[in-house]
Amino acid sequence: MSAVAQTTKPKNRSLWRIFWRMLLRNRMALFGFVFLVLITTLVMIEPLVSLPSPNRIDLLNTYAPPSAKNFLGTDENGRDVFARLIAGGRVSLAVGLSAAVLTVLFGALIGLISGYFGGLIDRILMRFTDGLLSIPVFFLLLAVVAIWGGGPLVLILALGLTRWMGTARLIRGEVLRFKNMEFVTAAQSLGASDGRIMLKHLLPQAVPVLIVSTSIGVGNVMLYEAALSFLGLGIQPPTPSWGNMLTASQNYVFNAPHLAVYPGLMILFSVLAFNSLGDVLRDAFDPRMRSGQ
Known part of the structure; x- marks a missing residue:
């Protein structure tokens, strides 16, 4: 085994130990982790469990x-609320994760190219990024979904391709920090191509930033999706999502307030969970925080 592999594995194990130690110390993050594990498990095993149809x-x-037949009762149309929460969670989590990953991938690509090549390419890409940053994201999303509709694929693309600017600037900063170091110079002297240097040498240095950006981005994307669905521009019925469940419940908030409480709590807990886990990941990857562990 090479010396690089021998030093990398202990470092990775050390990072994971620090992460778990910080997680156990942070009650909010620990609650969020348990909640996400629970809701993800329910979403995954739901097809194997004989729950009522969410659209029946x-x-x-x-x-x-609430009863043995309907665990959380039924809504204004007699549909099982628990089944709809689980089905809606599958949609909301899938949209949130997919859009957050797309945001990170596209932002990382722009940041890598801009930071590595510099010069005119950097100036063009960063001015374009700054221009998009000046546009309120939510109004841009409203325009996109109003034109192309609010299906899951449109939402994922819209949410993923309108929020990449911050990630691009973060990755550009990491590339500028590392691109003049010895290991990059050595790769260039050995004839490595620009693509190989960016993907094999510079991108791994930005992985901690990408992980933190993704974890925090999921919660933000879920809020955007819920807001669009609440306005009737997100996931369209009969497909359930936590956002359109809130929309449907607003007309019955006085005689059946629990119909708004359940999806509202699911959105609240999910966003808090992803944000608190993002904070723990950020601290675990921060050398200044690790030095005190």
Whole structure:
């Protein structure tokens, strides 16, 4: 085994130990981690469990209280609330994760190219990035979904390709920090191509930033998706999502407030969970924080 591999594995193990130690010390992050594990497990095993159909309407069983048949009762159309929460969680989490990953990938690509090549390319890309940063993201999203609709694919593309600017600037900063170091100079002297240097040598240095950006970005994307769905521009019925469940419940908030409480709490807990985990990951990857562990 090479010396590089021998030094990398202990470092990775050390990072994971620091992460778990920080996680156990942070009650909010620990709660978020447990919540995400629980909701992800429910979403994954839901097809294997005999839950009622989330779209099955039973007008003779509207606003039913919690029971063995309907764990959280039924909504205004007699649909099982628990089944709809799980199905809506699958959609909301899938949109949030996919859009956050797309944001990081596109932002990392722009940041790598801009920081590595510099000069005119850097100036053009950064001015373009600054121009997009000056546009309020939510209004840009409203325009996109109003034109192309609010299906899951459109939402993922819209949310992913309108929020990459901050990630691009972060990755550009990391590339500028490392591109003049000895290991990059050595790779260039050995004839490595620009693409190989960016992907094999510079991008791994930015992985901690990408991980933190993704974890925090998921919560932000879920808020945007919920807001768009609440306005009727996100996931369209009958497909459930936590956002459109809130939309449907606003007309019954006085005689059935629990219909708004359940999806609202799921959104709240999910956003808090991703943000708190992002804070722990940031601290775990920060050498100044690790030095005190």
